[in-house]
Amino acid sequence: MYTRKVVIVNKLGIHARPATKICEIASRFSSEIYLEKDGIVVSAKSILGILMLVAPKGTEITIRAQGIDEIEAVESIVKIIEEGFGEEI
Amino acid sequence: MKLKGISIVKGKVSGKIFIVESGNNTENIVFNVEKLDNILDKYIEYLLEEVESLDKKYREYADFYVNLLKSRRLRENIKNKDKNLVEAISLAIDEFAGQLLNTNIQHNKDLSDELKFFKNELLDFIEGRLGEFKVEKDSIVIARNLTIRQSLKIVREKVKGVALETNALTSHPVLILKDKGIPTIIGLKDIVNIAKQYKYAIIIDDEIELTNERIEIQEKSIYVDFQTDEFIMKDGTKVKIQINIDFPSEIENIKNFDVGLFRTEYLYLNGIIGKNEQKDIYEYISSKIYPKILTIRLFDLGGDKVPISIEDKNVRGIRYLLHYNRDLLNRQISAIVSANKLKNIRILIPMVSSVEEVIEVKKLIDDIKVGIMIETPSSALITDRFKKFVDFFSLGTNDLSQYTLAISRENISFQQFHPSIFRLIYYSYSKSKPKPFSVCGDMASNDLGLLAVLSFNINTISIPIPYLQRAKEIIERLEKNILSEISRKVITAYKEDDIIKCLRYYLDLLLS
Structure with missing residues (x-):
């Protein structure tokens, strides 16, 4: 199990487009990957789940993965979140 | 047995009777899991093809829907609804839209609105590709009333003639038949029940004759060679x-x-x-x-x-x-x-x-x-x-x-x-x-x-x-x-x- 915390930095937070990006990246890995906020846990491979998380700018979320590529999986998602999904910060 | 009605398109045709029982064809799209996966995958294919040549912005927009439709959670949710295919999909997407609305975040609310249009297009796509009802070529179709899709199918399948119970002279399904010159009679009371006892029908202008023996008659083409417009x-x-x-x-x-x-x-x-x-x-x-x-x-x-x-x-x-x-x-x-x-x-x-x-x-x-x-x-x-x-x-x-x-x-x-x-x-x-x-x-x-x-x-x-x-x-x-x-x-x-x-x-x- 590998875990990291990250803060949402882009202006609009996790809306449809970022959710799609997270989902697409997560789907490339075989590990089970979860996003967690305030006790709510959702699969990073489910677009419905990610949107239900409600994560505007400034929210801290926890990314957790379990599997053979868990480190790479979590780091890839952290990276795209820290880059603000290429959107306005 | 002879019945008189209102002639929409005059003509002289004969054929086997084909009775259309139900008016609404989407109810007939029976749910099965294979069909669901199949049609959603087809729609994904269509979406991707659509955006191929467009700006990156549009491609990302489509990506969201592609992922949504691939989502196991959504598909499971649809499968668990005890409904026909169209209703099940409609309900599942509505539920998701409702959940988004409840998050009270503006962009989720916008998305929830957008989902309604997405749902419309998806359902129309499904209805268009799966909602076809079957009709026999060269038959005489007898029904209470038709939907537009049924009329279109009748035209495409070269049905010989149509006899209906409805009185709606200018409804679109009737107008389609008129436009395409399919000999049609409307206003025939109770014809669906009566026709069940017969095998063949002959339409001559505003009269339909029901029989149990096939009778061949001389038909004529609507296509004449016009020299000028x-x-x-x-x-x-x-x-x-x-x-x-x-x-x-x-x-x-x-x-x-x-x-x-x-x-x-x-x-x-x-x-x-x-x-x-x-x-x-x-x-x-x-x-x-x-x-x-x-x-x-x-x-x-x-x-x-x-x-x-x-x-x-x-x-x-x-x-x-x-x-x-x-x-x-x-x-x-x-x-x-x-x-x-x-x-x-x-x-x-x-x-x-x-x-x-x-x-x-x-x-x-x-x-x-x-x-x-x-x-x-x-x-x-x-x-x-x-x-x-x-x-x-x-x-x-x-x-x-x-x-x-x-x-x-x-x-x-x-x-x-x-x-x-x-x-x-x-x-x-x-x-x-x-x-x-x-x-x-x-x-x-x-x-x-x-x-x-x-x-x-x-x-x-x-x-x-x-x-x-x-x-x-x-x-x-x-x-x-x-x-x-x-x-x-x-x-x-x-x-x-x-x-x-x-x-x-x-x-x-x-x-x-």
Whole structure:
């Protein structure tokens, strides 16, 4: 199990487009990957789940993965979140 | 057993009886898991194909929906609903939209709104591809009533004739049969139950005979070789004739005519909404009839031409496209623009009611002639105001009538020949000059209405192919002085009844 915390930095937070990006990246890995906020846990491979998380700018979320590529999986998602999904910060 | 009804299309045909029991075909799309996966994957394929050539922005937009449709959670949710396929999908997406709304975040709320349109398009796609009902070729179809899709299927499958219980003379499903010249009788009480005891049927004009033995009869084709698209009156006055079509295949047997009206909503109702699919069809017709002109009417959805998804049935035509489904509008216009290599395509905007709508649509179009339908009382009353913005006018009569008379076109009290309708047609035409003006509506494709329309000096009409021969016969017997008598009487009439009597009198006189 590998875990990291990250803060949402882009202006609009996790809306449809970022959710799609997270989902697409997560789907490339075989590990089970979860996003967690305030006790709510959702699969990073489910677009419905990610949107239900409600994560505007400034929210801290926890990314957790379990599997053979868990480190790479979590780091890839952290990276795209820290880059603000290429959107306005 | 013989029964008499109201003849919509006269003709002499025989065939095996085929009974259509249910009116609504989406209920019949039985749910099964394989079908669900299959259709969602097909839609994903379609989405990806659609956005292939577009900006990155649009591709990302599609990616969201692709992921959504791939989502196991959504598919499980659909599968767990104890409903038919269409309802199950609709419910599952509504639930998701509801959850998004509850998160109280603005962009989720927006997305929830957007999902409604997405759902509409998906359901229309599904209905278009799976919702087909089966019908036997060369049969006589007997039903209480039909849906538009069923009528379309009947036309495509070359059904010989149709006999219905409904009384709705001007409903779209009936008009389709009329346009395509399928011998049809309506107003046949209880025919569905009666026909169950028989195997074969013969339709002769307004009479249907049910039998248990097959009887062959001589049938005749509607396709005649017309030398020119001008039909000429006794005194040399020319009437320019254009044709109304719904399917690309209709132009295969006919030459020398402009297409005055190509109703694209029937493509939409068959699930053909992709840009490339549309473009291929427009290009095919354009090149096939070149140098004649192809007038493409933008999707006229709503009213009784309803994709199952439109909630407010009063939002129709260009209003729907501009305010509820911009994507669909943009895609159609871009398909038309890229199909117009031969420069013989014109765009016709449906259900226009104000000048702003024309201005708005014209922003999206460059280098193509644009015309409007005059089919609302408001557009008829301000025809002169549109002149500055449009290249041509085309008047439709059934909608004009239902919105003028404040009664639905399916209603038994609908007065097709109400004096107000003729005043509006006459007024609109007189205010349209010098722009080209034609009547493409039902009024110009029945004997009585045709007389009235021509009596106003309107010299271009657009009519269905099966009516060409009859129109030619009538026009060739006409002359100016008779027409001016007719117009005077029609315009000064008090009641519908007077107008019908007057027109019938002149028609009998001409044909005697």
